Amino acid sequence: MKIHTRAVHAGDRKKPSPAIPVTTPVYMASSFFYETAEELDRVFAREQEGYCYARYGNPTSAGLEELVASLENGRGALACASGMAALHTALLAALTDRAKSVLAATSLYGATFNLLLQVLEPLGVSCQFVDACDLEAVAEAVSRRRPGCLLVETISNPLLRVAPLDRLAELARGAGAALVVDNTFATPLLVRPLELGAHLVVHSLTKFLAGHGDVLGGVVVSDDTHYETLRALGRTAGPVLGPFESYLTMRGIKTFPLRMERQCANARELAAWLRRHPRIERVYYPDEAAHPDAASVARLLPGLYGAIVSFEVRDAGRGEILALLDRLKLIVPATSLGDVHTMILYPVMSSHREISPRQRERMGIRDNLLRISAGIEAVEDIQADLEQALAGV
Ligand SMILES: Cc1ncc(COP(=O)(O)O)c(C=O)c1O
The missing domain is CATH 3.40.640.10 (Type I PLP-dependent aspartate aminotransferase-like (Major domain))
Known part of the structure; x- marks a missing residue:
């Protein structure tokens, strides 16, 4: 065969050997075929389990x-x-x-x-x-x-x-x-x-x-x-x-339950610490008896309250909050949550930006509200970073 043909076909589509991979491989194929066209026909008809087209x-x-x-x-x-x-x-x-x-x-x-x-x-x-x-x-x-x-x-x-x-x-x-x-x-x-x-x-x-x-x-x-x-x-x-x-x-x-347990524990400690902090006006975390949904929490949550903590910074407006975010050295000030690293988000700037200020106010999302997603780091290090960032407010 000519080089152009070999470049397309040689070595490709090897049948998996009897060895079983320990994790599921990445199957980058957009379509699949079988020894016989009849088999492919049955897969398309969903009479036989199998893959035919990646969508x-x-x-x-x-x-x-x-x-x-x-x-x-x-x-x-x-x-x-x-x-x-x-x-x-x-x-x-x-x-x-x-x-x-x-x-x-x-x-x-x-x-x-x-x-x-x-x-x-x-x-x-x-x-x-x-x-x-x-x-x-x-x-x-x-x-x-x-x-x-x-x-x-x-x-x-x-x-x-x-x-x-x-x-x-x-x-x-x-x-x-x-x-x-x-x-x-x-x-x-x-x-x-x-x-x-x-x-x-x-x-x-x-x-x-x-x-x-x-x-x-x-x-x-x-x-x-x-x-x-x-x-x-x-x-x-x-x-x-x-x-x-x-x-x-x-x-x-594979590590999600372990990460989540640690992240929930870190979030709970952060919530308790923030509640004691003089620069914090209000903390949102569902572990308190006074939480408005305490009955649902008691019925539905298993003694873990999630890895997200929201809080309002006392006397802070948009400018002070943006400056606070710039002072962070460890906590990642990016839009997302749930990662191994601790993240902080300003809802008014990102997740709830498209919502009108009036609607935000009705929802209780104020200009001094921040949302933290606790990571798996040592909680003292997360607190130390927040402490130095809050010190400048
Ligand atoms: C609660 C919730 N649902 C859905 C989404 C949307 O997910 P994605 O950004 O993966 O489209 C997000 C994203 O932040 C979220 O926080």
Whole structure:
């Protein structure tokens, strides 16, 4: 054969040897074939398990999907290219056979608001909002609006309200609505919403599950009834995650429970320390008896309260907060959370920037609010960095 032909084919498509790799390899193939065309035909027809085209399924992503479905105790999962792609896909799966209306929590990640109001509502999906921690208000809105879907975050961003998922699942099921839960902040170590009656669970894999600041990804985990719809959406709309990101996420998840335990312990210590700090006006962390959702916390959280702490800096405005961020030497002042390194975020500047100041005020997100995601470092070092940064305010 000529060099041009050998360059394309030589050495490629070797059958795996009998040796079994200790981790799932990165399958960078966009399509797959079999010894016989008949077999490929059966795989396309879904009469035989297998892979044919990467948008329909990829062995690396399938490994990740099985892993996350196991952690969340679901029927199966779809790995998506981002947390937002996962939320979009979960909402489409929830609404396929239901009224095209969403009743969503008032405290949500900023981009989730925009997904509802700028993407779904213009397509004819009606979106209403309710305080998801006020069960009477939710019951009233469900019976008046008859929504196709309820959308909530287990622990809300950034004010850390804890939704009564078990009660919300009863209300949703009673009204024939789907309960979709963004479980990014809680992670399956703290709460598994499908066990409490939710229908679909979403994660931004970018955060605690991947955990190292090197992946953008999302996942939807489904109960039995929505699984086929979810997979069909994956095949047709194609929001799927690439194999390399799936590999990195699987690698990250191996240490996720250990990291999360440490991050929760660090966050709790930071919250206690910040509550005593004279320059801090208010701390948001759900470990206090006085927390507005203490009853849900006692029922749903396992003595771990999450790795996120929010706090308001006394007498600080936008200028003082930006200067404080510039003084940090260890804590990473970047937009994300859940990584091994401690991160700090200014919601007004990033996660909740697109929301109008009036709406932010109604949500209780003030100009002096900061949100910390505790990493796995020694907590004294995190405190020392915050101390020197706060000293200049
Ligand atoms: C609670 C929550 N849900 C969803 C998302 C979106 O995830 P991604 O950035 O991976 O699209 C984020 C991102 O910060 C988030 O905090």
